[in-house]
Amino acid sequence: KQEVTQIPAALSVPEGENLVLNCSFTDSAIYNLQWFRQDPGKGLTSLLLIQSSQREQTSGRLNASLDKSSGRSTLYIAASQPGDSATYLCAAGDSGGSNYKLTFGKGTLLTVNP
Amino acid sequence: GAGVSQSPSNKVTEKGKDVELRCDPISGHTALYWYRQSLGQGLEFLIYFQGNSAPDKSGLPSDRFSAERTGGSVSTLTIQRTQQEDSAVYLCASRIAGEQYFGPGTRLTVT
Numbered sequence: 001k002q003e004v005t006q007i008p009a010a011l012s013v014p015e016g017e018n019l020v021l022n023c024s025f026t027d028s029a030i031y032n033l034q035w036f037r038q039d040p041g042k043g044l045t046s047l048l049l050i051q052s053s054q055r056e057q058t059s060g061r062l063n064a065s066l067d068k069s070s071g072r073s074t075l076y077i078a079a080s081q082p083g084d085s086a087t088y089l090c091a092a093g094d095s096g097g098s099n100y101k102l103t104f105g106k107g108t109l110l111t112v113n114p
Numbered sequence: 115g116a117g118v119s120q121s122p123s124n125k126v127t128e129k130g131k132d133v134e135l136r137c138d139p140i141s142g143h144t145a146l147y148w149y150r151q152s153l154g155q156g157l158e159f160l161i162y163f164q165g166n167s168a169p170d171k172s173g174l175p176s177d178r179f180s181a182e183r184t185g186g187s188v189s190t191l192t193i194q195r196t197q198q199e200d201s202a203v204y205l206c207a208s209r210i211a212g213e214q215y216f217g218p219g220t221r222l223t224v225t
Contacts, residue, residue: 032212043205044216050211089157093212099170101147102214104157 002027004092005059006105008035013080018056021075021108023090034102035075038087047088048075052095053056080112116140118217120206126223127196135191135220139208147214148181148191152202160204163189196224 007027023033032051036044048057048064050073056065063076078082087109091102094105119138127133139146146199148160159173163183174180178196183189193200209215 034213036216041221043218046213049213062135091157099162099164100145100158100209100212100214101159101162101173102149102163102172104149105160106156 001093002030002092002103004030004090004103004105006088006090006108009106010109010111012111012113015080015082016089017080017112018076019080019110020091021077021088021110022095023073023075023105025071025073025092025103026091028071029095030068031093031100033064033073034091035073035097036057036089036091038089038107040086044089077110080110082112082114084112085110118206118208118215120204120217120220122220123218124221124223126225129198129224130195132191132192132194133196133222135193135204135222137189137191137206137217139187139189139206140210140215141187143210143215144186145209145210146183146189147207147209148189149205149207150175150202151205151219155202160191193222196222198224200224 007100028035034049035047050066066073088106089107091104121136144165146163151157154176162170181191203219205219207216
């Protein structure tokens with residue numbers, strides 16, 4: 001059974017800092033790895049999706065990497081802004097049985113202080 | 115809007131009552147998922163629909179939970195005889211090309 005762990009559980013940084021969020025998964029046979037953002041009381045917004053054959057994806061100030069063999073992914077946020085404050089969720093896409101269901105970590109709560 | 119929509123956004127019900135939660139996926143997305151987000155538990159997979167195939171119900175926590183998808187589009191998640199532990203946010207997602215798109219969720223509170 002896939003298990004996804006995110007470290008740290010919470011992170012507080014001053015505005016402008018670069019930061020890294022970590023995600024690890026126990027079963028390397030994943031279909032893809034997806035990073036989401038969740039604002040309080042809201043649904044999930046997809047940030048980046050990395051296919052199992054890829055090593056990284058970039059969107060603006062965000063860069064996500066994937067190392068399947070070691071069961072790790074990182075989300076790098078450059079020049080953080082107060083508007084980046086949210087919970088960041090990592091999810092591993094299941095490749096078995098072709099249902100592609102996502103197994104989620106419990107998230108990292110990020111606070112960027114002005 | 116072209117996103118996934120869910121209704122109601124909030125539902126408060128008494129223990130023992132039945133509830134129905136609705137999901138309208140993105141048009142053209144053949145795959146639909148239900149997840150549950152409980153305090154302290156994170157997001158858990160409940161059920162998956164793909165086209166006309168039999169649904170994958172492996173994540174449903176008990177036989178009080180059921181779901182259907184009519185006409186390959188709208189889905190309804192039904193919880194019978196609700197219990198306090200059913201209180202959570204229920205999220206629906208539809209998928210295309212491996213990427214899942216989530217709705218805003220329904221916050222269910224069982225009193």
